[in-house]
Amino acid sequence: MFVLVEMTDTVRIPPWQFERKLNESIAEELNKKLANKVVYNVGLCICLYDITKLEDSYIFPGDGASHTKVHFRYVVFHPFLDEILVGEIKSCSQDGVHVSIGFFDDIVIPPESLQQPAKFDEAEQVWVWEYETEEGAHDLYMDIGEEIRFRVVDETFVDTSPTGPSSAEASTSNATEEVQKKEAPYTLVVTMCIIPIVSQSQWLILFLK
């Protein structure tokens, strides 16, 4: 689920923090910059693991702060393909079931991956899985708050950095234009963990943890 990523960056320490130990200031700055943020094509950064190398600090003309190049390792949330994870159903919508693991919410099970036959119950806004046994059809409601086990199938990184001003459109349409849809920078597409086995009870054990 978590990986260690080696990164390099230049950290700026303002003069009023010079009395503190350099390592502490740098650790704090790095955490301030990266914790709880998604780095493109890397993953969701959790916290600093360690600092591997500190290069010389420089002070540039016009700026009293020191700039230090730091090599460090950061703990990043980045599940590998086919990894099994456990999460909670957060909500259901037409585009699938949304699952959350507390610190990361953009996990979605698309309708095609739901065990067929599955239908969306409009009244209750939940997906329902109908399965048949010898006794008759059972409905498995994917209620909010249920813990489920899922397998990571795909991940998408979206570059959400601000784009430059677009040429002709300018500010005339801004007032009437809707706010642009906020896209999640990192999304996981997953599938439920069901493998065909003989007994029903085992099926249920897998699905509901």
Place this chain on the structure above:
Amino acid sequence: MAARSTRVLMSCSRKDANAALLSNFEVFQLLTDLKQQRKESGKSKQSSGQQNLNTIMYETMKYISKTPCRYQSPETVREFLIAMKGHKLTKAEKLQLLNHRPVTAVEIQLMVEESEERLTEEQIESLLQTVASILPGDPEEQQRDSAMETEGRSSQ
């Protein structure tokens, strides 16, 4: 939850995107130590900047604490990896076994690719035995299980 912020600027370059896989237990230890350190160093200085770190640490700890890793220790993890050497599993599969502590054969089939071809039934059983014996589980559950066992034995 507040909208997660975006990519971090180009200045931050990535040398090795996958330097190492971390088990839940290692992250759990790291966060516990970090929390201890921050508590000891006094009040949260410049709390505005630290809010993101606080949030992610709290949420991650909350999630990880519900997994079996909270009963693990460095010795059990080491023992587990040594015991796994004979089973010919990939690093990713061993990591999943460590993080999830499966108790049924079905769970093993999920985590190990093509388990029907690679592992016989006895091997799956022995894998489950190893996992159950080396990795500590929920102590309450284990007490309940052993209580049921002794009850069963005494009633025979």
